[in-house]
Amino acid sequence: MDSFWDFLWLTISVFFFMAYLMVLFNVIADLFSDREASGWTKAIWVFFLIFVPALTALIYLIARGGGMADRQRAKMSALREQNDAYIRDVAGSAPADQIASAKSLLDSGAISASEYEQLKAKALA
Template identity: 45%
Template sequence: MANVPFADNYPFLEVMWSMLVFVGFVFWIWLAVMVFMDIFRRDDMGGFAKAMWIVFVIFIPLLGVLVYLIAYHNSIAERNMRGQEAAKAAFDQQVREAAGKSGPATEIATAKSLLDAGAITDAEYDDLKTKALAGRS
């Protein structure tokens, strides 16, 4: 049989080294993917510059990723912060819209504006108000 490592002849330090190499490889892949995402996400860089960075990172991976991180580390953090702030603002707006669309007070106010505009009669307004207070829409 070939030289296959079994548990009885695979020393503990080699196991630890193999685990360290695996974790390092996963970290390296994550770092390269983050650099690619940042390159494609940039709106201050033209297409040719993006293509050159992609070529640099693909053909000389270690040097390309390290040079990109050193050259643009501040702008990467700023873009991440702006992205998080935009996502939070969009989420907050969606929550406000969802919360503002329900409730008897909103329904009564909508009915009152329709009454004031002459779109509904007093009887229809009273009916909508009763339904809103009863919890039915």
């Protein structure tokens, strides 16, 4: 680096190159996650992304940008639902529900009174 201006130019160039790569990878990821696009359509987009990458990425963002947002929103919604289901599954039920379940098992004769007391103590712990 000979001067401050060379360093500044390098920093700006690296910034724009990284931004370009992020856009390019997002376009490719969206292209392959789109279930509505045919294989030939995807092949044509990839062909142009390889040979005319900046212009093709810009055209893709203009032509299909709204669909990208919708697909991303749907993906995030599905992930949120999976996460919520996992949390509900791992968290289990409330202590009152566990005690009520143990009481119904005691009433049906499936467990003894001492087993009921153990389950009750475990639920309250």
